[in-house]
Amino acid sequence: xxxxxxxxxxxxxxxxxxxxxxxxxxxxxxxxxxxxxxxxxxxxxxxxxxxxxxxxxxxxxxxxxxxxxxxxxxxxxxxxxxxxxxxxxxxxxxxxxxxxxxxxxxxxxxxx
Amino acid sequence: xxxxxxxxxxxxxxxxxxxxxxxxxxxxxxxxxxxxxxxxxxxxxxxxxxxxxxxxxxxxxxxxxxxxxxxxxxxxxxxxxxxxxxxxxxxxxxxxxxxxxxxxxxxxxxx
Numbered sequence: 001x002x003x004x005x006x007x008x009x010x011x012x013x014x015x016x017x018x019x020x021x022x023x024x025x026x027x028x029x030x031x032x033x034x035x036x037x038x039x040x041x042x043x044x045x046x047x048x049x050x051x052x053x054x055x056x057x058x059x060x061x062x063x064x065x066x067x068x069x070x071x072x073x074x075x076x077x078x079x080x081x082x083x084x085x086x087x088x089x090x091x092x093x094x095x096x097x098x099x100x101x102x103x104x105x106x107x108x109x110x111x112x
Numbered sequence: 113x114x115x116x117x118x119x120x121x122x123x124x125x126x127x128x129x130x131x132x133x134x135x136x137x138x139x140x141x142x143x144x145x146x147x148x149x150x151x152x153x154x155x156x157x158x159x160x161x162x163x164x165x166x167x168x169x170x171x172x173x174x175x176x177x178x179x180x181x182x183x184x185x186x187x188x189x190x191x192x193x194x195x196x197x198x199x200x201x202x203x204x205x206x207x208x209x210x211x212x213x214x215x216x217x218x219x220x221x222x223x
Contacts (some may be wrong), residue, residue, distance in 0.1 A: 033209075033210075042216060050209075059222075100145070101158065102157060103156070105152075106152075108152075
């Protein structure tokens with residue numbers, strides 16, 4: 001069964017460093033998303049991406065965040081200068097029609 | 113902003129028992145989704161609901177989209193140990209692509 005894959009599964013970084021989280025969405029899906037989950041809390045929306053542009057973003061997704069689909073298969077989330085409060089599990093998701101979202105297993109980001 | 117109130121926060125049940133959990137909101141949602149999350153994993157889609165009043169089953173799971181479009185429930189019948197996990201409701205409103213998640217119901221099943 002096709003699935004969303006994310007790499008790396010864990011990322012440890014120093015405060016102020018840039019990180020790039022990578023995702024390979026399900027191949028025939030057109031809508032792509034990033035969500036995050038701080039430990040013990042609910043899943044929060046960051047950004048949605050369709051037709052090679054951001055279609056919606058939350059207030060969390062400030063100028064330090066960016067997304068890119070550099071080729072036909074990858075979808076990345078970049079955090080330019082990480083802060084302690086960016087520590088969370090980051091989930092990529094994809095959807096064929098913008099309704100049923102399928103999530104990857106996540107990247108656990110730890111900012112020290 | 114939009115909020116989903118999910119209850120109960122946690123449940124401890126015996127294997128074989130039925131389980132019911134629900135989500136309510138003061139806002140209307142066009143789509144309700146139920147996900148299960150195991151520790152260290154991403155949410156796995158269980159059931160998707162698209163119309164008010166819709167009742168949908170997936171094996172031992174049954175979910176309903178409330179008539180008012182402001183609530184949804186999930187039932188699990190004859191629970192088994194592998195049902196353990198955190199169950200999240202998520203809603204999507206018209207004109208928005210984002211899913212709003214509830215805070216989750218942590219289910220523990222005692223064999």
